Amino acid sequence: MNFADSEIVASILSDDFEITSQEKEADLILVNTCSIRDNAEQRVFNRMKELIGLKKSNKNLKVGLIGCMAERLQEELLNTMKVDLVVGPDAYRNLPDMLRNHTPNVNVILSEVETYENISPIRYDSNGISAFVSIMRGCNNFCSYCVVPYTRGRERSRNITSILDEIRDLFQKGYREVTLLGQNVNSYNFEGKNFAYLIQKVAEINPLLRVRFATSHPKDLSDELLQVMTKYNNICKSIHLPAQSGSSTNLKRMNRKYTREWYLDRVESIRKHIPDCAISTDIIAGFCGETEEEHKETLSLMQEVGYEYAFMFKYSMREGTYAHKHLIDNIAENIKTRRLEEIITLQQQLSLQSNQKDIGKTFEVLIEGTSKRSQVHLFGRNSQNKVVIFPKGNLQKGDYVQVKITSCSAATLFGDIV
Ligand code: SAH
Ligand code: SF4
Numbered sequence: 040m041n042f043a044d045s046e047i048v049a050s051i052l053s054d055d056f057e058i059t060s061q062e063k064e065a066d067l068i069l070v071n072t073c074s075i076r077d078n079a080e081q082r083v084f085n086r087m088k089e090l091i092g093l094k095k096s097n098k099n100l101k102v103g104l105i106g107c108m109a110e111r112l113q114e115e116l117l118n119t120m121k122v123d124l125v126v127g128p129d130a131y132r133n134l135p136d137m138l139r140n141h142t143p144n145v146n147v148i149l150s151e152v153e154t155y156e157n158i159s160p161i162r163y164d165s166n167g168i169s170a171f172v173s174i175m176r177g178c179n180n181f182c183s184y185c186v187v188p189y190t191r192g193r194e195r196s197r198n199i200t201s202i203l204d205e206i207r208d209l210f211q212k213g214y215r216e217v218t219l220l221g222q223n224v225n226s227y228n229f230e231g232k233n234f235a236y237l238i239q240k241v242a243e244i245n246p247l248l249r250v251r252f253a254t255s256h257p258k259d260l261s262d263e264l265l266q267v268m269t270k271y272n273n274i275c276k277s278i279h280l281p282a283q284s285g286s287s288t289n290l291k292r293m294n295r296k297y298t299r300e301w302y303l304d305r306v307e308s309i310r311k312h313i314p315d316c317a318i319s320t321d322i323i324a325g326f327c328g329e330t331e332e333e334h335k336e337t338l339s340l341m342q343e344v345g346y347e348y349a350f351m352f353k354y355s356m357r358e359g360t361y362a363h364k365h366l367i368d369n370i371a372e373n374i375k376t377r378r379l380e381e382i383i384t385l386q387q388q389l390s391l392q393s394n395q396k397d398i399g400k401t402f403e404v405l406i407e408g409t410s411k412r413s414q415v416h417l418f419g420r421n422s423q424n425k426v427v428i429f430p431k432g433n434l435q436k437g438d439y440v441q442v443k444i445t446s447c448s449a450a451t452l453f454g455d456i457v
Contacts, residue, residue: 041071041106043171043220046160048105048131055135058163062090066099067138069124072108074186076355080108084120091121101138105131107190111358113147128176128191129153149192156201159208168407168437170214174202174237175221180256182283183294183361184326184354187222194222196229199237207244215405215437216249217241224252225259235263242271247439249405251424253279254321258297260305265312276313277347277424280305281321285340286333289326292366299340306344317393317423319348322382325375326354327366334378341385347393347423349386353379387449394425394447401443401457402427406436427452 048069049058059065068090073079087104094100103124104116110127117125126134127147132155137146154176162170178187179194206217219238221227227234234252241250250273257280268274280302284290287298309316322337341349353375356368370378402421410416410428418428419440428451429442442454 040173040220040222041073042164043160043173044106044128044131045069045071046162046164046171047155047158047173048134049161049163050158051131051134052138053161055138058161062093063096066097067101067103068093069103069105069126072104072106074107074111074190074357076352077357078355083108087120087122094121107186110147110149110190111186114145117145131155151193152195154195154197156198159205166407166436167213168405169216169218170209171220172202172205172209172217173197173221174219174224175227178222179226180223180296181294181361183292183366184323184357186357186360189359191222194226196221196227199229199232199240202237203240203244206241206248210245210248213437215247215439216251219250219252222254223256223259225255225261225264233263235261235267238264238274239267239271242267242274246273249273249275249422251275251277255280257282257302257305258295260309262308262312265308268316269312275424276315276422277317277319278309279319279321280309281350282337282340282344283321283323284326284329284333285337286329289329289333289336292328292362293323293326294361299336302340303343315423317347317425318344319350319424320344320346321350321352323352323354324379324382325370327362327368327370329354329370329378334381338381338385341382341389345393346386346389347425348390349382351379351382351386391447391449394449394452397425397444397452398447399444401441402452402454404429404440404442406434406438406440408436421452425452426450427454429454429456432456 072083090102101123104122105126106128109125116122125145129150130146130148133146175196177192177194181188225234227237282302283293285299356363404419404421404427406417406419410418415431416428417431421427427442434440441457443457444452444454446453
């Protein structure tokens, strides 16, 4: 999400600034920040110290902090660090004015309507093949552990015409894959048009354009969407469906609004509609009050689903959330660590098993570039979002190629062009 937002910020500032990849050359450095967990914030504080240090050699340099930490910490940041600007996620249109007039240097006003719909992102750090397209902003779900509804404000969906125009333009420029982004894409609703309708329209732009999406909240994953996915070959067979926990009692404390049984029913529906669909997840270890039994239920859910991939985190208490105010962060650090390790170890086995099942199969791969480890190999992804590496041949990025899988690791498939 921040990657996509930075492309919007680059566009908003493009009349006044040129982009450089050299921080020593810059007269303005904006750090786009995430507040989701404490360690994300600590990394930013360290980086900010380094960047503010560059002011010694460049008196004109301005350093700003934008995004969720700006929203969460607001003026406090001006007092604790020598930052010049603090700008929240809905105030980016004000950046040029703030920079020209030097004041005010804090704008953290949240909006109920801002979607940056008419801003054409500058894809300054892109491979020219795949792009993120933001389709909605904010979140109304208030999971009890999560700071996003406070830092990004109310959920709002972007105008469907502006989304489709942006994607058509990307396709014409040579892009071959878009990922539609939102905190809960399944609740997309623009003037009565839902996500199933939107993704169908995107898929119809061109069969050579792949479509992905993230994230799907399990409570809103509809059979209607799954049916649309079966109709279009270019909608990728991969669903990120964060479970967070496998225990209904823990899910209740998390305010996720579904049970283990509901979640498994959604997984069953995915398997029924799209048998070769990859399913990935997010898991939180050691949430408030999590018992050993509840933790085991998470492990058994992971096993039952057999996730292709997972993002796994230790619970990190965020100020202002329901959990901060009403629950107790009472799982000792060493227990959180041990539970997270068990989750990660299990996921590595599951990823490896899933990849081993692919040996001998042939997949259509969209080539994204040269493999980082070898100049004579290319890499790309299959529909299931798995990275595939294979010998170069006469191909280039943006091409589709059929690759037969010959071996694998837990993270990667290796194969030959057929
Ligand atoms: N909107 C998405 C998630 C966005 S945040 C969804 O609901 O699926 C990405 C992930 O960060 C979450 O899925 C969750 O696993 C993790 N996360 C959020 N708040 C957290 C916290 N306080 N501590 C640890 N992990 C957290
Ligand atoms: Fe956070 Fe829940 Fe919203 Fe996801 S759905 S952003 S976890 S509050």
